[in-house]
Amino acid sequence: LLTTRHRPGCVTSDLPLYSSPAPDFAAFPQTLLDQQELLCGQIAGVVRCISDISASAPALVRLRKLKFAVKVDGEFLWVLGCAVELPDISCKQFLDQLIGVFNFYNGPVSLAYKNCSQEDLRAEWDTFIEQILKNTGDLHKIFSSLWNLDRTQVEPLLLLKAALILQTCQRSPHVLAGCILYKGLIVSTQLPPSLTAKVLIHPAASRHQPCPCCFVILGAALPPNVRIMPVFLTEEEATSLREFPREQAASPAAAPARLQQCSAQQPPHPRSTGAPTDNATGHVEPMAWMLAATPESACPDVAWPDGKGENGHLPGCDLENVKPAKLHSPPRDEGPGLGSSLVKELHLPWGEEEPDLSAIHIPEAQETETSSGYFALPSTGAPDGGGPCFEEFVRDSGDPAPESRDAPPVVMAISSVLSPSTPEMLSQNGALEQHDDLPGDSSQAPFPREDHLPGRTSRPRSWPCSDLRQRGTALPEGEQGVERSVGAHDSCSAPGGSALPESQDDNGPSADRRDPGLAPASCMGLVPTNLYTHSVNGLVLSLLAEEPLRGDDAAIEEVYHSSLASLNGLEVHLKETLPKDAAASPSRTYNFTHYDRIQNVLTANLPQTATPQDRRFLRAVSLMHSDFAQLPALYEMTVRNASTAVYACCSPAQETYFQQLAAAARSSGFPSPQDGAFSLPGKARQKLLKHGVNLL
Amino acid sequence: MKCVLVATEGAEVLFYWTDEAFAESLRLKFGRSENEGEELPALEDQLSTLLAPVIISSMTMLEKLSDTYTCFSTENGDYLYVLHLFGECLFVAINGDHTEDEGDLRQKLCVLKYLFEVHFGLVTVDGQLVRKELRPPDRERRVQVWEHFQSLLRTYGRLREREQCFAVEAVERLIHPQLCELCIEALERHVIQAVNSSPERAGEEALHAFLLVHSKLLAFYSSHSASSLRPADLLALILLVQDRYPSESTAEDDDPQETDSFSLPEEYFTPAPSPGEQSSGSTVWLDEGTPPTDAPQIAEDTLQMLVPHSPVASGPRRIFLDASVKESHCPMVPHTAYCLPLWPGINMVLLTKSPGSPLALVLCQLLDAFSLLEKKLKEGQEAGTTLRSHPLMGDLRQRMDKFVKNRGGQEIQSTWLEFKSKAFSRSEPGSSWELLQACGKVKRQLCAIYRLSFLTTAPGRGGPHLPQQLQDKVQSIMQEKLTDWKDFLLVKSRRNVTMVSYPHARAPRLVHFIYVDRTTGQMVAPSLSSSKRISSELGRGPLATFIRTKVWSLIRLARRYLQKGYATLLFREGDFCFSYFLWFENEMGYKLQIIEVPVLSDDSTCIGVLGGDYYRKLLRYYSKSHPAEAVKCHELLALHLSVIPTDVLVQQAGELARRLWETSRLPLL
Numbered sequence A: 001l002l003t004t005r006h007r008p009g010c011v012t013s014d015l016p017l018y019s020s021p022a023p024d025f026a027a028f029p030q031t032l033l034d035q036q037e038l039l040c041g042q043i044a045g046v047v048r049c050i051s052d053i054s055a056s057a058p059a060l061v062r063l064r065k066l067k068f069a070v071k072v073d074g075e076f077l078w079v080l081g082c083a084v085e086l087p088d089i090s091c092k093q094f095l096d097q098l099i100g101v102f103n104f105y106n107g108p109v110s111l112a113y114k115n116c117s118q119e120d121l122r123a124e125w126d127t128f129i130e131q132i133l134k135n136t137g138d139l140h141k142i143f144s145s146l147w148n149l150d151r152t153q154v155e156p157l158l159l160l161k162a163a164l165i166l167q168t169c170q171r172s173p174h175v176l177a178g179c180i181l182y183k184g185l186i187v188s189t190q191l192p193p194s195l196t197a198k199v200l201i202h203p204a205a206s207r208h209q210p211c212p213c214c215f216v217i218l219g220a221a222l223p224p225n226v227r228i229m230p231v232f233l234t235e236e237e238a239t240s241l242r243e244f245p246r247e248q249a250a251s252p253a254a255a256p257a258r259l260q261q262c263s264a265q266q267p268p269h270p271r272s273t274g275a276p277t278d279n280a281t282g283h284v285e286p287m288a289w290m291l292a293a294t295p296e297s298a299c300p301d302v303a304w305p306d307g308k309g310e311n312g313h314l315p316g317c318d319l320e321n322v323k324p325a326k327l328h329s330p331p332r333d334e335g336p337g338l339g340s341s342l343v344k345e346l347h348l349p350w351g352e353e354e355p356d357l358s359a360i361h362i363p364e365a366q367e368t369e370t371s372s373g374y375f376a377l378p379s380t381g382a383p384d385g386g387g388p389c390f391e392e393f394v395r396d397s398g399d400p401a402p403e404s405r406d407a408p409p410v411v412m413a414i415s416s417v418l419s420p421s422t423p424e425m426l427s428q429n430g431a432l433e434q435h436d437d438l439p440g441d442s443s444q445a446p447f448p449r450e451d452h453l454p455g456r457t458s459r460p461r462s463w464p465c466s467d468l469r470q471r472g473t474a475l476p477e478g479e480q481g482v483e484r485s486v487g488a489h490d491s492c493s494a495p496g497g498s499a500l501p502e503s504q505d506d507n508g509p510s511a512d513r514r515d516p517g518l519a520p521a522s523c524m525g526l527v528p529t530n531l532y533t534h535s536v537n538g539l540v541l542s543l544l545a546e547e548p549l550r551g552d553d554a555a556i557e558e559v560y561h562s563s564l565a566s567l568n569g570l571e572v573h574l575k576e577t578l579p580k581d582a583a584a585s586p587s588r589t590y591n592f593t594h595y596d597r598i599q600n601v602l603t604a605n606l607p608q609t610a611t612p613q614d615r616r617f618l619r620a621v622s623l624m625h626s627d628f629a630q631l632p633a634l635y636e637m638t639v640r641n642a643s644t645a646v647y648a649c650c651s652p653a654q655e656t657y658f659q660q661l662a663a664a665a666r667s668s669g670f671p672s673p674q675d676g677a678f679s680l681p682g683k684a685r686q687k688l689l690k691h692g693v694n695l696l
Numbered sequence B: 001m002k003c004v005l006v007a008t009e010g011a012e013v014l015f016y017w018t019d020e021a022f023a024e025s026l027r028l029k030f031g032r033s034e035n036e037g038e039e040l041p042a043l044e045d046q047l048s049t050l051l052a053p054v055i056i057s058s059m060t061m062l063e064k065l066s067d068t069y070t071c072f073s074t075e076n077g078d079y080l081y082v083l084h085l086f087g088e089c090l091f092v093a094i095n096g097d098h099t100e101d102e103g104d105l106r107q108k109l110c111v112l113k114y115l116f117e118v119h120f121g122l123v124t125v126d127g128q129l130v131r132k133e134l135r136p137p138d139r140e141r142r143v144q145v146w147e148h149f150q151s152l153l154r155t156y157g158r159l160r161e162r163e164q165c166f167a168v169e170a171v172e173r174l175i176h177p178q179l180c181e182l183c184i185e186a187l188e189r190h191v192i193q194a195v196n197s198s199p200e201r202a203g204e205e206a207l208h209a210f211l212l213v214h215s216k217l218l219a220f221y222s223s224h225s226a227s228s229l230r231p232a233d234l235l236a237l238i239l240l241v242q243d244r245y246p247s248e249s250t251a252e253d254d255d256p257q258e259t260d261s262f263s264l265p266e267e268y269f270t271p272a273p274s275p276g277e278q279s280s281g282s283t284v285w286l287d288e289g290t291p292p293t294d295a296p297q298i299a300e301d302t303l304q305m306l307v308p309h310s311p312v313a314s315g316p317r318r319i320f321l322d323a324s325v326k327e328s329h330c331p332m333v334p335h336t337a338y339c340l341p342l343w344p345g346i347n348m349v350l351l352t353k354s355p356g357s358p359l360a361l362v363l364c365q366l367l368d369a370f371s372l373l374e375k376k377l378k379e380g381q382e383a384g385t386t387l388r389s390h391p392l393m394g395d396l397r398q399r400m401d402k403f404v405k406n407r408g409g410q411e412i413q414s415t416w417l418e419f420k421s422k423a424f425s426r427s428e429p430g431s432s433w434e435l436l437q438a439c440g441k442v443k444r445q446l447c448a449i450y451r452l453s454f455l456t457t458a459p460g461r462g463g464p465h466l467p468q469q470l471q472d473k474v475q476s477i478m479q480e481k482l483t484d485w486k487d488f489l490l491v492k493s494r495r496n497v498t499m500v501s502y503p504h505a506r507a508p509r510l511v512h513f514i515y516v517d518r519t520t521g522q523m524v525a526p527s528l529s530s531s532k533r534i535s536s537e538l539g540r541g542p543l544a545t546f547i548r549t550k551v552w553s554l555i556r557l558a559r560r561y562l563q564k565g566y567a568t569l570l571f572r573e574g575d576f577c578f579s580y581f582l583w584f585e586n587e588m589g590y591k592l593q594i595i596e597v598p599v600l601s602d603d604s605t606c607i608g609v610l611g612g613d614y615y616r617k618l619l620r621y622y623s624k625s626h627p628a629e630a631v632k633c634h635e636l637l638a639l640h641l642s643v644i645p646t647d648v649l650v651q652q653a654g655e656l657a658r659r660l661w662e663t664s665r666l667p668l669l
Helices: A033-054 A088-106 A109-115 A118-135 A138-143 A156-170 A193-200 A235-249 A255-265 A284-297 A319-328 A337-351 A362-376 A386-396 A400-405 A407-417 A425-436 A438-444 A448-452 A456-462 A464-474 A479-492 A495-521 A547-551 A553-577 A612-630 A676-691 B020-033 B043-065 B102-125 B127-134 B139-162 B164-168 B177-196 B231-244 B256-262 B265-269 B275-279 B300-305 B357-380 B384-388 B391-407 B410-424 B432-455 B468-482 B486-494 B542-563 B614-625 B646-668
Strands: A007-011 A058-063 A066-073 A076-083 A175-182 A185-189 A226-234 A526-536 A539-545 A590-596 A601-604 A634-640 A645-650 A654-660 B002-007 B013-018 B069-074 B080-086 B089-095 B205-213 B216-222 B317-325 B328-343 B346-353 B510-517 B522-524 B568-573 B576-586 B631-641
Touching: A033 A058, A033 A066, A033 A076, A033 B043, A033 B069, A058 A088, A066 A088, A076 A088, A076 A109, A088 A109, A088 A118, A088 A138, A088 A193, A088 A226, A088 A612, A109 A118, A138 A601, A138 A612, A156 A175, A156 A185, A156 A539, A156 A553, A175 A193, A175 A235, A175 A526, A175 A553, A185 A193, A193 A235, A193 A539, A226 A235, A226 A547, A226 A553, A235 A526, A526 A547, A526 A553, A539 A553, A547 A553, A590 A612, A590 A676, A612 A634, A612 A645, A612 A654, A634 A676, A645 A676, A654 A676, A676 B568, A676 B646, B002 B020, B002 B043, B002 B102, B013 B020, B013 B043, B013 B127, B013 B139, B020 B043, B043 B069, B043 B080, B043 B089, B080 B102, B089 B102, B102 B127, B102 B139, B102 B231, B102 B317, B102 B328, B102 B357, B102 B432, B102 B542, B127 B432, B139 B164, B139 B231, B164 B231, B164 B510, B164 B522, B164 B542, B177 B205, B177 B216, B177 B346, B177 B468, B205 B231, B205 B486, B231 B317, B231 B328, B231 B346, B317 B357, B317 B432, B328 B357, B328 B468, B328 B486, B346 B468, B346 B486, B357 B391, B357 B432, B391 B410, B410 B432, B510 B542, B510 B646, B542 B568, B542 B576, B542 B631, B576 B646, B614 B631, B631 B646
Parallel strands: none
Antiparallel strands: A007 A076, A058 A066, A058 B069, A066 A076, A175 A185, A175 A539, A226 A526, A526 A539, A590 A601, A590 A654, A634 A645, A634 B568, A645 A654, B002 B013, B002 B089, B069 B080, B080 B089, B205 B216, B205 B346, B317 B328, B328 B346, B510 B522, B510 B631, B568 B576, B576 B631
């Protein structure tokens, strides 16, 4: 099979016509060198020519036996060759993904090729390609999906535990968000899919220290199995990450559920979020995540089934105020749904003096199991509580919809502030970090360590609810937004009310403070960040952190120690519980594939080696997937040829494909109700329920 | 923003066509860079300058990698380029306005290539000779040729956009049995027989005559000795007629209300058999059809199209069609087509065969044999020794010797001698490369003879043809016969079959359907008009236009999935549900098991009739597994409201297909 046809290459220089300008091929494993040069020169020439005529560069160049996704990036040209069977759209996504990975680890391509030797970069490409080829199955190629652990095979509690580890790490200074991988597969992630994709692929171990330009050699101070390397986020990613923890850390316990739920909540948002690299939606996506995450926490039952979080509690107040509030336990006010959410978020630290995750024992977890297991299945559709909760949120929290719609301007505003690095940059980093970590900090409050950063007292003003509103003030509708914000505060809490004007004042400068942190990003729209990875055998914890982490030994230590024990435990559990061999279910009677468009992950029951019938399934899937991508109103398809029939349906959040393997009685193709092809939808609904796929 | 370009390997423009928007964009591009006052280069030169890099690169790739470009698309699909290599000519189609997808563009190229074949016959086999035809050195003549094909392309685009019959590429008939019978009789007696018995016919023999009302077929008569006409060829003829006498300018219709009385269901379901005709061995075609849909969205192409045509277009024209000559099938046999307008919108077409057709058969067979030989030489690198013993060679030698002896001709003689010395000489057999060269030369000579015999002396260029009086006589007889029916026909053609014919009680939620008999290449569909003046059941205006776009996209989807081997489709999109069925049956209507339909690559010639004759190939492919019986192929496309449950939909579709089959079957009894 043509599984190894990936040929990324990039051509330097001015794309002259008809000549091969000393091409820098990163990896062209299958083509002969002179053919590479030829292809390179010809395609570069053709791209130039087409750009001339059409005023936009070709995105796809197809030959009879090959197709190339093309991306023009300044003076560089990215070209990825794929087998011609791969859908056009997947080919383009694949290239975007590869470019993303390259930029993530090496920074802007122009810089990378200036600073690093081509040898090094070639080696790096080889590693990337090798990993991709090793892990990318046929289905993954079609959907450009992430490599995830089959969640049905994992004890739900372990997923919860992984999520909690991430939560804990997030509370350490500098850390933004992260994900946990086991043997290269996602166990849990807090990152948006486009970013998870980049973390999934990692440079070779040898890259740990070499190329001084790209990877800074760190002192030997790092704990074993840990490395920290500089990586580069796109501005959208950086913005979303810095927004994320506020909401995220707001409710540590509910987080795993929320993460799963994001997918279910997403549908109201543009369906194009399925395309991770779409710039237009790139801004919207993070907002969507946030909005989806916040309302969820408004549902006590879903978030914290044991009901411990029910204590009514006024949010938005200073820590000193919080504790008394808890003691008073006033009757919960139904109105501000967010209020109760904040309680939950604070619950864990208080309920157990030590937030040690290993303290979560199975017995206690039994109660949560049902719900966590439930959420562990990606996008089973909106859980019962999800819909109403969201609506409630919409009603309660004023007017979030315009906010999300207007999100791009906000993001733009932030990014447009980006100026070439200012002198105060370093000195302000602390402040920036502090600002970003606000919610996390508040939950950290009980820990002695937390006061190592200055200026914390003003922090609580930025609790999620007000934060959301304050951003409203940045919107063009201005005053209205302020009013709403005031109203929200009034209804939410009395104690913190006096802080309101300050908090508004605070909001303005905070944007400025953020600016220096982003400033180094001025290297071509990329934001330097650190990637902290800690591997325990097959298990890898990857955390994205603000740059100062590298120099902050104490912070590194904290992250390391807070996660070490639980990582070890998780690794052992995963190793023990995961089926050793994917002993394909002995007799499949059907094939299915369920694609989560939001999280970009797949659930499928296809075996490693495809039978002819499986290949027919794959072919149908790739065709239908392209059509689903192109025709937004299309939601159901049945296609049939002489040997197979495949049924597919899709919603803004998911795509599902189903094929029955039993040899159907051959029909004539004449429309007949007896024809088995037309009963596929019913069968799919029935059979897929046990995989957690609900098509009803 | 549309453009079509045909170029040689060396990027010489053999033909181009652009729409106004594209031409304008070129003007802007070149206007800016050129000096003031200096005249802009000709459009063809601008195009060649712009596209030369792509053309040359495409040839380089082919040479070095044995692979070449088939398609480019820019971000968001703003621009789409489709490239297709036919022989030595590269065809390029560009679309910059999202109105056509890759399949459409490729089909356009295939149709253009087919039109070249219809006009130049086997001359298209040879790159150099076809260059002479497509790009005559004489500038004026070149402009004429290009304008002719440009106009054909515009007409094709318009028909494909508006007419269901061109969208699915099947002939649509006017349904009126009595009238049809009357016409067939008139065609037989007063046209075919009248011409063939006339002493002034100058060796021409009338083979087929048919009547068209707009783009729909009213009646068709073939003489005893004629072989049947392929659906593709008939469609091409309709295209030529529509190009010459576009139906847009015709008085649309008088009173739409009046039509309803004529389009009653029973009329359609009780077509009268035509007893007289079967005995004479002619093909009797019942009528039926859909109205041409002159849309509110009249493209600028159309307006240009209405501009008077170049002189080349009028008068009898040489065309090359598939036919059987002396019991053997032969592609591209020279015919002469006479298009005789009766009234605006109603035309009669008369096809005659020139006495030279046996020569065409011989040339065609010889060319075939040499092409086969060429292929073997290229593939196997067989040296002359093994080839000489090949049975094919002995036969070829014999036939060629005979041909050369009969035809005489200095050049062909010497070329043939040279080939023989290389291929058959025992002392010094030529290398396969030498043989290939010699083979190419012989082929070119054969093509040159073909060109000389059929193109240089074509009726359009003063070659022999039926005298004008004879044409006039035939024309006036038909006018006389049809004069009472004229107005009726014009209206009828717009509202041919209506949904009223398919009682909604039986098929609730059915919005539209198209039923195609691919064996005969005919279709039945309710009329679908977006014309302002004519309303159908769907009404007029936005709703009708919306349904039309849905139907057209259904056709596109069905075609694409068929290309990938899927014979049954069911889609739900928005408020509509599309279904598509393709099946095979025998003469008696017994449904045969479906087979694996070949899976074609994206760059294969399209699923269509005009450019590629896909269904004929499909039928041949299927017949291999059913050698004993005559296999028929049918398609049904249906558009339902999406509230319909699947089982009801399928049941309705089945019933509809059965009813349509019964009615379509009657005339054959």
